[in-house]
Amino acid sequence: MPYVGVFAALSLALALVLGFLPAWSACCADFTFDEQPSKVVVRLDGVAVASFVYDDAAVGRPYWCDVRSPSGIPLTRSHPPQAPDDLDHVAMHTGLWMSFGDLSGCDYWRCKARTQQVRFLESPASHGKTGGFSVLNHYLKTDSSEVLATEKADYQFCEVPHGYRLQWSSEFRAIDKDIVFGDQEEMGLGVRMVSSLAEKRGQGGRILDSDNRVGAKQVWGEPVEWCDSSGRIHGRWIGITVMADPDNFQVSWCHARDYGLIVMNPFGRKAFSKGEESRLIVSRANPLRLNYALVFHESNSNEDYHEPDAYRDFLEQILQSQRK
Template identity: 40%
Template sequence: MEPSSQGGGFQFEQRDDRLVITHSGSPVAHFVFRDAQVLRPHFAHVHAPGGIQVTRNHPPVPGIDPVDHPDMHPGIWVGFGDISGTDFWRNKGRIVHERFSEPPTIQNGTLNFTTESSMLTADAQKLAQLTTRITLIEKRGAWHLTWDAAFTPTTDGFYFSDQEEMGLGVRVATAINEKNGGLITSSGGKTTAKATWGQPAAWCDYSGVIAGRHVGIMTVPDAANAHPSWWHNRDYGVFVSNPFGRKAMKQGELSRIDVKRGETYRLRHTIIIHASPDAKAPDLQQLLK
């Protein structure tokens, strides 16, 4: 398919397995909806305004990147270590793209699309229909990516279990992980992976300096989500907004969220992909406005 045309704003090219998104000729991200190794839709090759890549290379490059979790941490994704006994985080279950129920369009500078997927167990039994609504806009020099996931069980006994690896995950570029000088900051003012791990927060940011510019990714769970998020944050570059792991995150008793057949559970996040003109860190509160 020929690239969309929208002047100097967002553009996309739809391929058989992905949307390749650019802005004014510079790379933004790939939205991959079919992949032989990562068995769920995801964003890879995510770039901040100005063209600096802020997610880890996918697949990771030996000698440049740590090569752990090569088929679990592609960039930005929604994944779950245990839904009704099936592990969608480690690619035991599959989230299979079926179609674009709302094809990609660009209107007033905003990229929108909606996908329909089936959530399948390892033996191909369907657990739920997943409707994913994506919106991408430019706002105050940053990309604001909204990922709105709606889960509608097609069988009885559907539940989200209690694990660390549950929710919306991000793997940042190797150059800005905490081991290489990057910094995690939470809405409560805590910093570092150790201090923010397992803690509740309205948002977390993971950022650092690449090529003389301060760049990063902030994840903001929607205040309307049914449950607040705890954070599974690590110094090697992953951070996960997790509303399902109360005991796993050492915040109380074992949790379980049941959703009845035909009902819908929504999980919505905004991911703010930002870049400063120099090495100075931005005012994180300003990014939220």
């Protein structure tokens, strides 16, 4: 890193620790969207808080990366990963992603088959304290340009207490033949946390779920309403809470790992609970809809931010949307 970059990074860290930077305030912050070649950068009050990458040959699917807290502290692992972050699963664990290890026998999770963004259905648009966009994706068959399924993905941001929320809604349809979602751990909405928040680092990172289970081993394979990964960095309590819509077709099991991975997976009944194997058939006429939300939070302490309150706010937002 150039000397100027090192100095700037150290200055930011010192300012955060000593409290020289003004506290982030939702009352004066707006979302904006900076459209760049192959990606969209989301800014909150001028701070780049997330990047949506829709054309990356090395990964082969759209994804979110460089997700940060409202004041700019990294929440997801750097992409491509750089030390001191862990360097494993480079293409698979980009930050935030939705993918499937078994969709009609094709493996999109491990990047063996491609997901191609076709176009924006709704261009990135800011409405002050809210904003978002939607895209059309094609799931291509392995080693082919033939389309297996389509996905309409909608991403909507809004400000919430102690941070901001991304609501992620996807609708999947078959093209000709029915598609089948299989049963394994690597299915659904994935998050790879910045490595300094990973439990195995021993720096105070914590995983907590909606039934008050603490730790990756306790959370792994359990059905959850939400799961949170958080800890203290630069004197601030920061983290990500991943929440599932109770109206999804199935509860989501949590695939949590101590190296900073959280996956909300509604397809893994056998993989997680040793129950009957999941086999969800989706046709063109009867699409599958999945709805999740992620809260990216920052506060003075873990006592300031309450995950159950964030989940209730999400449920209230769902009810308001249904009334419209």
